[in-house]
Amino acid sequence: MNLPKGAVLYESGEPIRYTYFPHDAIVSLVETMKDGRLVEVTMFGREGLFGLLSAFVSREALGRYVVQTPGTASRIAVERMHEAIRTYHSLQRLVSSYTEALLAQAFHTVACNTVHSVEARCCRWILSTHDRIDQATVPLTHETLADMLGVQRSTVSTILRTLQTSGLIVQRRGNVVVTNRVGLEQAACECYGKIRSRYEKLLPGTYARLGICR
Incomplete structure (x- = not known):
């Protein structure tokens, strides 16, 4: 099935009827504050599934699941x-491993x-988004990134300009092109590496399947 950008698959408290397995879509689990602000808890891509843990x-x-x-x-x-x-039983072990990796991801986030x-x-x-697609171009708007980070759009614009000036990315309308992944990893916080290591430990080959190898 197709998952269009911005589609809300579940709102907080709604009954879970389906477990989803993304192929190339990326879905975020976010918490919505009373003032309308969003806080991302974790994201799901083709490395896993969603709509099972709370079910x-x-x-x-648990929150809003948005594409x-x-x-x-x-x-x-x-x-x-x-x-x-x-x-x-093999599926049970696999789901248990993924659940632990997902909880670790949420913890570090x-x-x-x-x-x-x-x-x-x-x-x-x-980087986390780039891990889940097969191309250097990441479909990403300033507005989306601002929502996920919980900051003003102007803040995101300033940061992306800085990253572009440093030669790490190139901005295009509605997209960010990763031009220096190694440099981007060095500029990221330690949480990215911790999350990646946990996935590699619990689900060996995850990043090889995602096409992101070192």
């Missing part, structure tokens, strides 16, 4: 997913949002 007990969405990068995905009814997990600079977090977000 084990409450069957309610950041348009693409396609497969989905399966949560009841059938639960049945498959009970039936196939929360810490990152608290203590690291906006510029470092911006680099982490661009």
Whole structure:
């Protein structure tokens, strides 16, 4: 199925009916504050799935699931997913490993949002998105990035200009082209490396499948 940019798949508290497996789309789990501000908790791409963790007990969405990068995905009814997990032990182990990696990602993201600079977090977000697509061009607007980082759009514009001046990216309308990935990793905070290492440990080959190898 197609997932258009900006589509909201679940709102906080809504019943979870399907588990989604993104192919090339990227979906963010965000918390919406009373004043309308957004805070990203984690993101999902083709390395995993979403709509399962909270569906084990409450069957309610933890927050808003919104499509950041348009693409396609497969989905399966949560009841059938639960049945498959009970039936196939190898799938159960795989889902457990992914769940731990996802929780670690959310843990580091929360810490990152608290203590690291906006510029470092911006680099982490661009890298995390770049990991999940097959091209140097990342579909990314200033508005989207500002929402995910919880800052003003003008702040994002200033940061992206700085990264471009440093030769790490090139800005194009609605896109960011990664021109120096190594330099971008060096400019990112430590959380990016920690998250990546956890995925590599729990789900070996994840980044090889994503086409991002060192």
